[in-house]
Amino acid sequence: MGRIAGVFKGRSSTALIGFTVAGDPDKDTCVRIARALIHAGTDILELGVPFSDPVADGPTIQRAGDRALAAGTTPDTVFAIVRDVRGHSDVPIVLLTYFNTVFRRGIEKFYRDACAAGVDGILIADMPVEESGEVLVAAKKNAIDQILLVARTTSDERLRTIAANAGGFLYLVSVLGVTGARSGVPQAAFDLVRRAKAVTDLPVALGFGISTPDQVASCAAHGADGVIVGSAIVDLVEQNLKDHAMMLHRLEGYIASLRAALQEPSGER
C-alpha cells in the first residue's frame, strides 16, 4: 500500500492536507515550513511547484510562486526540498504542478525524479483526464499516485471516468474559481462530496477556499475524507517574512487549530 492510501486506511477522522509553495520564500525556509506543518499534525504535505503563469491560482499563491521563482527555485530545488523533508518524515508528499513544467523536463524523467526524491502523488492543475494518457503511464511505472481534480461543473459521466483513472484520492474543487481563502464553503461543495462518493471508493478531499477550523469541521461533517488548506498557510508565510521564528510558530498554531476541529466529535455526522 502506498503512503497516501495508508493515511486514509481505517481512519475515523478527516485527513488534513496542508499546502505550501515549494521554495517560498526560499529553499531552506520552505523545508522548515514543511517540517512545521507536519510536526503540527498535517497528514499529507502538498507542495506547489512554482510556475510563471499559474492560471488556476488566486493572488496569494501567485505571489508565493513569484517569491519562490525570485529565490531561484527550479524543479531540481523542489526535488531537493522533497528529499530533505522525506529524510525526516514518512508523511505522504504530493506535488501540485502545471503541465509545462512536467512536459519540459520530459514526462518520464519528471516522474522518475519525483519518485527518487520521495514524492507519493502528483496533481497537474491544467490537465484534464482526456490529456492524461502519458502521465498515467509514467505515474504507474514510477509508483506515483496520479491525483485528478473533479469540479462542480464535472458531469456524472466524467466523474466516473476521472475516478476510474485517479490514484490516491479525488481532489474535489469546492468553488467555481481559483485558489484563495473565502468566507464559507458552499453547499454545492458538499453536494459534490455526495456525488463523488456515490461513484468511487477512493477517498475524496475538498480543496480551494477552505481556511478556518469551522470550515474544515463542516467539510468533515459532510463526509469529506480529506480537506486541503493552502492559501491560508501561504498567507501566514507572507505575513511573517521578516520573522521566521514567528512564522513557524503561527503556522504550527494554525495547523493545531484545524487538527483540533477535525478531532472533535461532530454531532452532524
Added chain:
Amino acid sequence: MWPAAGCDVGAKGRFGTYGGQYVSETLMSALLELEEAYSGIRNNPGFTRELDAYQRDYAGRPTPLTFCENASRELGCRLYLKREDLVHGGSHKLNNTLGQALLARQMGRKRLIAETGAGQHGVAAAIAGAVLGLPVEVYMGEADTQRQALNVFRMELMGATVIPVKSGTRTLKDAINEALRDWVENVQDTHYLIGSVVGPHPYPLMVRDFQSVIGRETREQVQKKEGRLPDAIVACVGGGSNAIGIFHPFLSDDVDLIGVEAAGKGIGTGEHSASLCAGEPGVLHGALSYLLQDRDGQVLPTHSIAAGLDYPGVGPEHAMLRDSTRVEYHTAVDHDVLEAFRFLSRMEGIIPALESAHAVAYVMKNADRFGRGDVVVINLSGRGDKDVAEVAKMQGCA
C-alpha cells in the same frame, strides 16, 4: 462556407501533435459545450447567413485588395494589400468577434470577456458586444493600457469595461491569465471570447474558421485582377489569427506562405516575441505549441514594438505548419518595422498597424526574392492610427 479540405483539426483538437485542451477541470464542461455548439453551427446555413449579413452590412466586407503602384515600383514586384485595416474597428479582429458573439448569444451566454494586447481585439469585442447586446469586460495588461490609451477610451465609449492587469509582465500573456481566472469563476454564464488562434480546442479551429474569410476573398479578388493565384502571401504572426485566416484557403496551392514574427530588438538580445523561430514546444493557455521558455519551462518575458505581437506563444496550427515547412516563418526587428511603417504611409497613403508593418518590413528587406512579375499579397491586418502617438513619441515629436 467553411474550408472543408486541407489540414483540418484531428482527434481531440490536435493539429499534428499540437493543440489539445490543457485546462483546469472546471473549464472542461464549458469547452465541451462550446465544441458541441460550434460543430452545430459550423455548417448551419442559418448561422452562416446571419454572420454573412453582419460581415457585409455592418463590418464592411468584402475588404478591397489594393494594388500598390508606388510600392510595387520601389520593391520590384506586383504588391497587393488585403485591406483588413478597412474592416469596421480598424482590424481583422471583428471577423472573429462577430462570429463568436453570435455563437455565444445563441448559447444563451449573458456576458462576454476578452483579453487584448494592442487593444484591437478588445475594441472588436466591444463592438460585437454593443451591436449584439452583450456586456463585455476586457482584460488588458497595465503596460498596454498605457501604450494604447486611445483604444481603452474607444472600448469604454462602446460600453465595455476595461480591467487593467497588474500581474506578471502586465502584457497580453497576463491578460489571458486573468481572463481564464475570470472564466473559471463565471463559467456558467460567461463566454470567453479569445482573440486569436490560441487557447484550448475548439478555439484555434473556430477562430481560424471565422478568419478564413480573409483568404477566401483574397483568392477570388486576386484571380479577378491577375487571372491567377499569387506567388507569395505575407502576414505577421503573433498569436497568428490574421496569418492563418489568409493562409488557410491557400494551403493546398503552389503559393509561398510567409509568416513574420516580431524579432523585437533582435533575436540575439532575447528581447523579442518570435515563438516559432526561437522557441520550443511547450504548453501555455491550454494548448501545446511553440513557446518562449527557459530550460525549466518558465515562460519568458517578451518584447515587440507592436503590442499585438508581444506574446510568448503562438497558435498550434502554426506550430504544425512550421514543422511541416508548408509555411515559412521569418522575423522583422523593431527598427525595420518602423521603417516599413513610414514607407507604406509615404508611398501609398496607408498607415499600417505596427503589427502589420512586420509583414511589410519582410518584403522590403527581401525584395530580391521577388521578381518584377511576381504577385505578392501582404495581409494588412490593421490600420496604424492607434500607433501614431507612440511612433511620434519615439521620434521626439510628442
